Amino acid sequence: MNLPKNIKTNQNIKLSQATNSEPPRTVVAQWHWKRHVWAAYQLPNGVKVMSERQVALIVGKSKTDVRIFAEQKQLESIIVQIPNGKIIKGYTLPAVAVYLRQLFEQGYLLEHRLSLSRSEWKQLIEALSNPERGKAVTPNPCFFSGNYRLAKAQTIQIKLENHIYLQVLVVAPGEYRIGYDEGMRCIHSNCEWLIDNSPKRAKTLSKMKLSKEIVECRVNTPEGVKQVYTLTCEDWLSVWEYFANRGNTRATAVLKACAQESIPLRVAKALSLGQ
Structure with missing residues (x-):
């Protein structure tokens, strides 16, 4: 593969802003x-x-x-x-x-x-x-075709097992979601698998019976607001099971931990302790 010698300017990008308008916020x-x-x-x-x-x-x-x-x-x-x-x-x-x-x-x-x-x-x-x-960490349009929802969320970290931690997003009392990156990271897998924009991957996701709703959470971090696409805890159990059935031992460990005590229960306990 040859390296690109002349990189074209994205026509959607304005390289200079008018002096009478403030710079775009990010x-x-x-x-x-x-x-x-x-x-x-x-x-x-x-x-x-x-x-x-x-x-x-x-x-x-x-x-x-x-x-x-x-x-x-x-x-x-x-x-x-x-x-x-x-x-x-x-x-x-x-x-x-x-x-x-x-x-x-x-x-x-x-x-x-x-x-x-x-x-x-x-x-x-x-x-x-x-x-x-390939805009990464965005929903696969071949599968995620449901309603779009933007929600504010707070983060909380829970311990599933020794050396296995999971960051959960608290959207509302009893509504907990997990970001694409986080859900794949905890089983030592790549987020690209989930966001692969192909009909074949969409078929796999459909077999898992995942929700087609697109939920993007806005989370406050020390660096500013971060936007994260998410799945429900139930959806993630299906994803982790898929990987566990294919030999991912980390996914197997996560599922065992969730069977012993569910993610919602762990989050509720952590919240009650003020973590």
């Missing part, structure tokens, strides 16, 4: 690729950008290095307002791909902490170059 988001997750900010139109610090983490360079490279190469950027009210310059994902591509060609990424193969680095750069191809 929410805390994440960008996923395979088993890796990076922090980002998301604009109202769904476009994700990264701050200098966030870019530095993905490329393995300092913020100063990022700033110098961005100025020299005139990387695609957007002035945005992050959740804490600060105005920053956000770099688009294709811009991050430009930086990574140069580092790749210079051989720097061979010493990167991710320890990816040459083929994987090419795949990562390609994914960043074309973020519209």
